[in-house]
Amino acid sequence: xxxxxxxxxxxxxxxxxxxxxxxxxxxxxxxxxxxxxxxxxxxxxxxxxxxxxxxxxxxxxxxxxxxxxxxxxxxxxxxxxxxxxxxxxxxxxxxxxxxxxxxxxxxxxxxxxxxxxxxxxxxxxxxxxxxxxxxxxxxxxxxxxxxxxxxxxxxxxxxxxxxxxxxxxxxxxxxxxxxxxxxxxxxxxxxxxxxxxxxxxxxxxxxxxxxxxxxxxxxxxxxxxxxxxxxxxxxxxxxxxxxxxxxxxxxxxxxxxxxxxxxxxxxxxxxxxxxxxxxxxxxxxxxxxxxxxxxxxxxxxxxxxxxxxxxxxxxxxxxxxxxxxxxxxxxxxxxxxxxxxxxxxxxxx
Numbered sequence: 114x115x116x117x118x119x120x121x122x123x124x125x126x127x128x129x130x131x132x133x134x135x136x137x138x139x140x141x142x143x144x145x146x147x148x149x150x151x152x153x154x155x156x157x158x159x160x161x162x163x164x165x166x167x168x169x170x171x172x173x174x175x176x177x178x179x180x181x182x183x184x185x186x187x188x189x190x191x192x193x194x195x196x197x198x199x200x201x202x203x204x205x206x207x208x209x210x211x212x213x214x215x216x217x218x219x220x221x222x223x224x225x226x227x228x229x230x231x232x233x234x235x236x237x238x239x240x241x242x243x244x245x246x247x248x249x250x251x252x253x254x255x256x257x258x259x260x261x262x263x264x265x266x267x268x269x270x271x272x273x274x275x276x277x278x279x280x281x282x283x284x285x286x287x288x289x290x291x292x293x294x295x296x297x298x299x300x301x302x303x304x305x306x307x308x309x310x311x312x313x314x315x316x317x318x319x320x321x322x323x324x325x326x327x328x329x330x331x332x333x334x335x336x337x338x339x340x341x342x343x344x345x346x347x348x349x350x351x352x353x354x355x356x357x358x359x360x361x362x363x364x365x366x367x368x369x370x371x372x373x374x375x376x377x378x379x380x381x382x383x384x385x386x387x388x389x390x391x392x393x394x395x396x397x398x399x400x401x402x403x404x405x406x407x408x409x410x411x412x413x414x415x416x417x418x419x420x421x422x423x424x425x426x427x428x429x430x431x432x433x434x435x436x437x438x439x440x441x442x443x444x445x446x447x448x449x450x451x452x453x454x455x456x457x458x459x460x461x462x
Contacts, residue, residue, distance in 0.1 A: 120152040120198045125206040127159045129329045133298025134372045135206040136164055141270035145450035156191050163328035163352050183214055195221050202457055212236050230392045245269045247399035269375045269449040274357040276447055283381045285435050289364035289428045291321045297369045297389055298327030304412045308367050309339050311420035322347040370397035378405050378441030383434040385423055387412050404440040
C-alpha cells in the first residue's frame with residue numbers, strides 16, 4: 114500500500130454540553146483515511162481522557178487543547194500544527210468553527226473539509242462540505258467557488274466496529290426482550306433517568322435492559338441508583354467500547370436521534386428516537402418518514418408516560434419492527450467514509 118503523502122488533520126471537540134458526536138464521526142473518517150495508509154492528527158478539547166485515549170489507541174496523534182472556545186490558545190496551537198504539515202487536508206466538525214476560522218485555515222494554504230449538520234453560516238469557506246443527513250440535499254449552502262458538496266446518506270460515516278457487521282442477519286423475535294438505551298455521550302439533562310423510569314413502568318421482569326452512559330455524562334451515580342432500585346434486569350455500561358456489539362444484542366433501542374441513528378439503521382435495529390438537540394429534529398423526522406424509527410419528539414416535551422406507551426406498543430408489534438429493520442438496512446450502505454476519502458484524494462489543491 115502506498116502511503117498518502119499528506120496527513121488528515123481534524124479539529125473537533127467533545128464537551129458535556131456539545132456531546133461526543135463530532136469527535137466520534139471524525140473517528141470514522143480518520144479510520145478510513147488510515148486504511149489508505151495516511152497519517153491522522155486530532156487537535157481537540159476533550160473534557161474526558163476516555164475519548165482522547167480512544168483516539169490514541171488508534172495510533173492517531175492527539176494534541177490537547179485546554180478549552181474548546183476559539184480563543185488565542187486555540188489558533189496558536191492549531192496554526193503551529195498546520196505549519197508542520199504543509200498542504201495537508203484539514204477537517205473541522207463543530208458549530209463554533211465560523212467562517213472567519215475557516216478563512217484562517219485556507220489562508221495558510223490548506224484544503225479544508227467542513228462537516229456540518231445544518232446551514233448555520235452565511236458562507237462556508239471550504240473545498241469540501243459534508244452533510245450526511247437525509248434532508249441535506251434540500252439545504253441551500255453557499256460555499257467557495259468549486260467547493261464539492263457531499264450531501265445525503267451516501268456519505269454517512271460509520272466506524273470500523275459497525276462495518277465488521279456487513280452481511281450480518283438480525284433475528285427479530287415475536288416480542289422484543291432486550292432493550293438498549295443510549296442517549297449520547299453527554300446527556301446533560303439526564304434524559305436517561307426518565308427513560309429508565311419509563312421502562313420500569315411496564316413492570317415487565319422479562320425485559321433485559323442495557324443502559325449506555327457516555328464518557329461525558331455527569332449523572333452516573335443517579336443512573337446507577339435508579340437501575341439498582343429497578344425490579345428488572347438492568348445493567349449500566351459506562352463508556353461502551355463496542356456499540357455495534359450491543360446493537361447486535363438488542364431487539365429494540367431507545368436512542369438520541371443524532372449520529373447514532375445511522376448506526377442503528379445500518380444494524381437494522383428497530384428504535385424509538387428522542388430529539389436531544391434542535392439539529393436532530395429533521396433527522397428524526399426524515400427517518401420516521403422512511404419507516405426506520407418512531408420519533409418521540411423533543412426531550413423537553415416528552416413525558417415518561419409517552420415513552421412507556423410507545424415502548425409497550427413496539428415491543429409486541431413484530432411487523433413494525435421487521436419493517437424498521439429492513440428499511441434501515443436498505444437505507445445505509447456503510448461506504449460513506451471510504452467514499453469521502455476517495456474524493457479528498459482526487460481533489461488537487
